[in-house]
Amino acid sequence: MNKETSTPPTIVGLPQEVPADTFFSRINRRHLIGAALILLGLLSTALLITVIVQAKHRRQNNTNNVVNSYCVNRGCLSAATHQLNFMDPTAFADRCTDFYKYACGGWQQTHPIQSFDTERTILNDIIARRDVDIERLLDSSISRGSQKSWERKVKTYYTECVDDYARVLDSGKAMIDLISDRDTVDGWFLIDNSVPGASQDTLLKPQTIFTQMSHIHGDLGTNAVFGLRVRFDDTDLNIKRLEFYPSGLTLEITDYLQNDPVSQNHLSAYRTFISEVLTLLTKDAGINDGNLYDRISTVLDDILFVEKILAEARQKSLNNGDKTTLLTLKQMSDAYICDFVELMGYELGDPSVVSGITLVYVTNKIYFDEVFAFLSKNNDPTVARRIHNYMRWRIIQTYIEDLSYNYVHAYRIFLNNYYTYTLHSTNEAYCTREVIRRFPLAIHRLYTMNSTKNSNTIETVQKIFDALKTALKKYINEQATWMPDETTKAIARQKIDALTAAIGYASIASNDERLDDYYERFAVETNSHLENAYGYHRFHAWTILNSLLNPNQLDHWDLFETRTSRLFDYIAMFNRLFVIASAMDEPLVNTEWPWAVNMGSLGVLLAQKLFASIDGPEGRVHAANGTQTSDWWSTSTENAYNTSRRCITNYYVRDVQNLSYNVYGTQVLVRLAGEPFSPTTLRHIGALRFAYTTLKENDQIKSLKMPGTNLTNEQTFFLAYAQTQCYKRDELLQLVATQLGRYDERTALNAALVHMPEFSETFQCKPKDNQCF
Structure with missing residues (x-):
């Protein structure tokens, strides 16, 4: 067996020092041409002979030929450098049982968790x-400084946010x-009842x-008792409706309802925080009467009393499987002691857009029933005081980080005590996060117009999506043994055919004039961040109104912004994949x-999202056109899928058994139950499988190895995916997550790979007898 070899390419461009009076200096142009023709003839003859010999050799040894060429272009060298920095080559011997260590060992040594964080992920x-x-x-x-300029507004908002901590002491x-204004909130028991x-x-x-709702909820944008947003109609994607959802709690539900040490510590930290902020407010108000501390205690108790009522209602709703209900505003008004037609007309700033027959979504109706039953007792003086104090506290809680530094400091100390570690956050970092959260369209424009990197990213991501879409359909046809019946497969194919991708961002975010118009109603000043924060909440109310009137103006990216993923999601x-290209x-x-590398990293992550279109809880109840429908899985598919699910569950229970965590110097073992995590593992396996098919069918350099790592393209694919899973996390945080059935990336990665014969073959591992999926 012959081995093909290659020599390094000649380095061109280096100066050559040639003696001035030599044989070479006396060669004229005619001599050179003649020599070149002779040499060309010899090379052509040699090349012809070589081709004939190689062709004969390949015919005789086509199954045993070994190619050891390396990809040495700039892209391969860059990718190899990245992968080498992440991996731990010394762990290669353990690749079959702990591929994560091999892929991420180097990254873990060089990427500590920041002091203000509890985890670090890719x-x-x-x-x-x-x-x-x-x-x-x-x-x-500011490059566009007109009064209407979106750029001027968001940069001024940011500057005032940063500067106010240092120079404004009386916010x-x-x-x-603001609270004492007779035309809005009209006072607070904490202050008003200080009079003799x-x-x-x-x-x-x-x-x-x-x-109280119209001013506190409407004028000031405070989420007291409930929050307000918009959502697309379940049956018509050209219509948006208002949605009411539970809101108005500072802590987790369990903190109010359970007596365990953690919950009690959280509640104690919250009581201290409320007391400190109330004391700061009374000091700023110049109040120091003899009843002050008793009144602070009363307000504190009232706040916690009402929030516990809300927590109990929320828990009851969850315990009873409460679902979203479609009601008219008149039905809400009749049920909940409040004219919701007038309230919504006031809050949106346009009474003409709502009426008694306006349909709205109410999430967790049991919660609303319970809470408004309590609010209906407002005629009782004690209940009225409690509601009054809770409502005003929610204003403070909403604007706490928009006040002067002593309030911000009290809030940060509360967070430190709540999470039991120090949260370090600079003013700049906080204000940046706030601007990103509140003005996503403007931020996207600001980022893309000042960045030239990844200019071809959209084209690359689109190519990945197109290849994945084709491979997913092939997977359904040829590899999805867990989907045995043709009826279910037909619906799955319909969904895949209709799949689309939105790569980039809303079109409005690429046009300065359209953005100027969009942010026209947002007023910003150069002398008060609190005033700007108040202005934002009024602007936010307008965005809800605008969303109702122009449901498709933002190309559905407004719904993406409500998702937990900030980079991509299905x-x-x-029936669409959203990818923010500027963040890729x-x-x-x-x-x-x-x-x-691209398919192994971003490709597999997107494949996981696409796989959810056929196996996820949402994907199973939405048709190809996106409308909600009944679960389209057949009984045979569900049974086959559950067989695979039980198989993965047994793997976690019998093979992995438990995970160990070092919590404050003590090793704690958590016994694994396999649920509810097994569907996630199945999705990872399925996504890896059809993304791997994409690699095999579209790769243009299949025969080349990566320099430095010495890995084949198939091996590089699995390594690339594994390196998207590198993480570090506080042990206690992961212990709690594991107990809740959310396993760490290392466990999840190794579980998926061990059930893939493609991985076993690529890395010469012994395949698992039962592949499960």
Whole structure:
């Protein structure tokens, strides 16, 4: 067996030193031409002979030929450098049982958890790097400085947010003036009842629930009792409706309802925080009467009393499997002691857009029934005081980080005590996060117009999506043994055929004039961040109105922004994959990297999202056109899938058995149950499988190895995916997650790979007898 060899390419461009008076200096142009023709003839003859010999050799040895060529272009060298920095080559011997260690061992040694965090992941690092870039851009000079300019508004908002911590010391007084305004909130028991002879048990100025909601919820954008947003109609994607959802709690539900040490510590930290903030407010208000501390205690108890009522209602709703209900605003008004037609008309700033027959979504109706039954007792003086104090506290809680530094400091100390570790956050970092969260369209425009990197990313991601879509359909036809019946496969194929991708961002975010118009109603000042924060909440109310009137203006990206993923996600009601192209960066994708690396990293992550279109809870109840339907899986498919699910569950229970965590110096073992995590593992296996098919069918450099790692393209594919799973996490945090059935990336990765014969063959591992899926 002959081995083909290759010599390094000649390095061109280096100066050559040739003696001035030599034989070479006397050769003229005619001599050179003649010699070149002779040499060319000899080379042509040699090349012809070589081709004939090689062709004969390949015919005789086509099954045994070994190619050891390496890909040495810039993309391969870049990708190999990245992979080498992440991996631990010394762990190669354990690749079959702990591929994670081999793939991520180097990354774990060089990427510590930051002091203000509890975990570190690849995706979070990408977001963090992007946030740093955005912070720099927000701090740069304004290029479009007109009054209407979106750029001027968001940069001014950011600047005032940062500067106010240092120079504005009386924003607490401004908040008190806002609460005392007779035309809006009209006072607070904490302050009003400081006058001589005032009752310390009842309100001087009682208000109806409607009055308090209209000003506190409507004017100030405070989520007290419930929150308000928009969602697409389940049956018509050209219509958006208002949606009411439970809101108004600061802590987790369990913190109010359970007596375990953790919950009690959380509640204690919260009580301290409330007391400190109430003390700061009374100091800024100049209140120091003899009943002050008793009144602070009363307000504190009232806040916790009402929040516990809300927590109990939320828990009851969850325990009873409460689902979203479609009601008219008149039905809400009749059920909940409040004119919701008038309230929504007031909050949206346009009474004409709503009426008694306007249909709205109410999530967790049991919660609303329970809470408004309590609010209906507002005629009772004690209940009225409790509701009154809770409502005003929610204003403070909403704007706490928009006040002066002493309030912000109290809030950060509360967070430190709540999470039991120090949260370090600079003013710049906080303000950057706020601007990103509140003005996503403007931020996307700011980022893309100032960045030239990844200019071809959209084309690369589109190519990956197109290949995955084709491979997923082939997977359904040829490999999805868990989907045995043709009826279910036919629906799955219909969904795949109708799959679309939105890569980039909303079109409005690429046009300055359209953005200027969109942000026209957002007013920003250069002298008060609190005023700007208040202005944002009024602008946010307008965005809800605008979304109702123009449901498709943002190309459905507004719904994507409500998802937990900030980079990419599949949304079943559109049967569409959303990818923010500007955030696509190494190590997920590089336009110069070879196909094996891009498909193994970003490709598999997107494949997991696409796989959810056929196996996810949302995917199973949405048709190809996105409309909601009954579960389209047949009984035979569900039974076959559950067989695979039980197989994976048994693997976790019998093979892995338990995971160990070092919590404050003590080793704690957690016994694995396999549920509810097994469907996630099945999705990982399925996604890897059809993405691997994509690699095999589309790779243009199949025969080349990666330099440095010495891995084949197939091996590089699996390594690329594994390196998207590198992580570090606080042991206690992961222990709790494991107990809840959310396993760590290392466990999940190794479980998926051990059940893939493709991986076993590629890395010469003994295949598992039962592949499960």
